[in-house]
Amino acid sequence: MKSPRFPDTIKESSKPSNFCPGCGHSIILKNIGQLMADMKIEKKTVFAIDIGCSLLAWDFFDVDTFQTHHGRTTATALGMKRANPDAIILAYMGDGGGYAIGLQNLIHACYRNENITVILANNTMFSMTGGQMAPTTLPGEVTNTTPDGVFTADKPFYGPEMLAREAHEGAYIARAAVSNPGQAYSYMKNAIQNQIDGKGFSFVEILSYCPINWKTDAEGSAKFLEKMKKTFPLGEIKK
Amino acid sequence: MAQVKVKSVLMTGNQVVVKAALTVGAEMFSGYPITPTTEILSEWAKEAEKDKKLIFLQTEDEPAAGFVMVGGVSMGKKAWTATAGVGNVLMQDPLSMAEAMRMPTVTYVGQRGGPSTGTVVYSQQELNLTRMGGNGEGMRIVYAPSNLQELYDLTIKAFNSAWKYRFPAFILSDGYLAKSYGEVNLWPLKKSDIVPTESAFLNPKKQPNNIRNCFSQEPELYNHLLEDFADFASISEKVAEAEVIGDKNSHILVCAWGVVANSAKTAVDELERQGISVKLFRPITMRPFPVKELQKAAEGVTDILITESANGQFGRIVRETLYGLLEAEIHRLYKPAMGVMPEEIQSKIREVMR
Ligand SMILES: Cc1ncc(C[n+]2csc(CCOP(=O)(O)OP(=O)(O)O)c2C)c(N)n1
Ligand code: SF4
Numbered sequence: 396m397k398s399p400r401f402p403d404t405i406k407e408s409s410k411p412s413n414f415c416p417g418c419g420h421s422i423i424l425k426n427i428g429q430l431m432a433d434m435k436i437e438k439k440t441v442f443a444i445d446i447g448c449s450l451l452a453w454d455f456f457d458v459d460t461f462q463t464h465h466g467r468t469t470a471t472a473l474g475m476k477r478a479n480p481d482a483i484i485l486a487y488m489g490d491g492g493g494y495a496i497g498l499q500n501l502i503h504a505c506y507r508n509e510n511i512t513v514i515l516a517n518n519t520m521f522s523m524t525g526g527q528m529a530p531t532t533l534p535g536e537v538t539n540t541t542p543d544g545v546f547t548a549d550k551p552f553y554g555p556e557m558l559a560r561e562a563h564e565g566a567y568i569a570r571a572a573v574s575n576p577g578q579a580y581s582y583m584k585n586a587i588q589n590q591i592d593g594k595g596f597s598f599v600e601i602l603s604y605c606p607i608n609w610k611t612d613a614e615g616s617a618k619f620l621e622k623m624k625k626t627f628p629l630g631e632i633k634k
Numbered sequence: 635m636a637q638v639k640v641k642s643v644l645m646t647g648n649q650v651v652v653k654a655a656l657t658v659g660a661e662m663f664s665g666y667p668i669t670p671t672t673e674i675l676s677e678w679a680k681e682a683e684k685d686k687k688l689i690f691l692q693t694e695d696e697p698a699a700g701f702v703m704v705g706g707v708s709m710g711k712k713a714w715t716a717t718a719g720v721g722n723v724l725m726q727d728p729l730s731m732a733e734a735m736r737m738p739t740v741t742y743v744g745q746r747g748g749p750s751t752g753t754v755v756y757s758q759q760e761l762n763l764t765r766m767g768g769n770g771e772g773m774r775i776v777y778a779p780s781n782l783q784e785l786y787d788l789t790i791k792a793f794n795s796a797w798k799y800r801f802p803a804f805i806l807s808d809g810y811l812a813k814s815y816g817e818v819n820l821w822p823l824k825k826s827d828i829v830p831t832e833s834a835f836l837n838p839k840k841q842p843n844n845i846r847n848c849f850s851q852e853p854e855l856y857n858h859l860l861e862d863f864a865d866f867a868s869i870s871e872k873v874a875e876a877e878v879i880g881d882k883n884s885h886i887l888v889c890a891w892g893v894v895a896n897s898a899k900t901a902v903d904e905l906e907r908q909g910i911s912v913k914l915f916r917p918i919t920m921r922p923f924p925v926k927e928l929q930k931a932a933e934g935v936t937d938i939l940i941t942e943s944a945n946g947q948f949g950r951i952v953r954e955t956l957y958g959l960l961e962a963e964i965h966r967l968y969k970p971a972m973g974v975m976p977e978e979i980q981s982k983i984r985e986v987m988r
Contacts, residue, residue: 438836438838439836441709441835443705450846450848453844453845453848454846456842456844458842459834459842459844460845461705461708461835461845462846462847462848463731463847464731467697467701467727470693470697470701470705471701471702472705473702473705474664474691474701474702474703474705474713475708475709476705477662477691477702477705477706478689478707478708478709478711478713479709479710479711482835482836500697500701502694503693503694503698
């Protein structure tokens, strides 16, 4: 998103990364690394990740990292923050982890205005397990469990909008996309700053590529992301 | 504890547990209400209201409570939780992570009658679940108090063992004990007798720590497990505890645990008064199990009576421990989700003797 150079927060061993070529996770992670370096918070931060393709980042950064269970990153992360309010806790997960199995924990973290930052990669699928339907799957989208686009809901799940309804004064909620790097960088920065300022829950959903399960080439991925952007509007939803 | 000044107080089982946790330096509690351990939440909330250093969170469900606890432990807090029955089932998700990552957690379990939501007073049906957990090998330390005083003593031990050996620890109680009311000696603990905590993260003297519970190569996990098994085996003799009472030379051995062992004690005493000699084996740790102690107690015995408020969960451990060692006849008094009264044990023993 910002600089083409790899920040020092990323381990030498993480290049090349474990992610598939063209994966949105590597773009997001690289920029989280850049942010931690730019904000000089790498020594104060614990990075908590889910099970899903995000798990591949368990030793991606030269930063304390806790890989938890599928869907349980939010609860673990807020436990860390409550135990040590001076720490900066960054939780990272997929849309399955955040909106399916872990939604209960996510909503309640928002509702209680827990002072943590959650970054969620929305690629409309459960990617790690081979591309099954997620709550974010678009109407008629073909996935591993929606052959020919059957069994999809007639509208996808709007996570940030839903959270914004329960969010407190001071919470920060936004949606960005890997294809709009400057915006994604600044939303994530706002979210982390929100936590540093002690204002409470912050959340950024990032529309992300999964060329493997989308079965797309570079052009096809870009096209699909544009389609996602039409469904999921980008912007700051609560600040 | 003869030297220290003790404070005798009348209180309920749940209150005793909270006092013990505070004595041993617990700092953080997260939980979800369920009978019979709900008072742990309300008592801790009261304490946390008085002492702002104590952390309290009522979560949206048991997994959240457990993962909040593990998150707190990872940051160096002495965190714990309490649950029961179906809540204990849900709690196994975070506890399996604690087990995999060698996070020292403490979980107080007030067993309920099961399966499912069942009943809330008598039960010893969460023995398998608590000892062995879900998809793991039961790398856990489980204490089983049989009366109010032991609730205090063993809660303190559970915290210290968890942080000393870095395995999840449990106090496996039940609804009857949780709601009992009586006198307890709240003996104080020297600061040096409290095992300290350490944060896994943000340690300025150490390299960043990357921890995980998902492995890409089979041998990575296998080698991890072998290390854990070796550690567990090496602490087992130090941690395992049992009590044997009654006539050591008796040919009749009663095996019971928890509050049922308390009934059995009364039965053994009463029979002794009537001139009938019986001995009782009662494990204090359900895991690691006091294998040697049971094998010794069973030497030369002709009849064994196993009694429990479950349908043989404990009985299977006893029989496995003694397998091939003796030819004693096994008798059963199994009452799943029911209390076992001293009179019932006495008459069962009389029956055995006939
Ligand atoms: C309790 C549990 N259920 C199911 C799984 C299997 N599983 C692993 S990853 C995953 C879905 C991941 O999808 P998502 O969270 O969207 O992340 P992505 O891989 O798309 O980045 C599932 C269902 C699991 N690990 N744990
Ligand atoms: S499967 Fe998809 S989300 Fe996972 S690493 Fe590959 S491209 Fe990325």
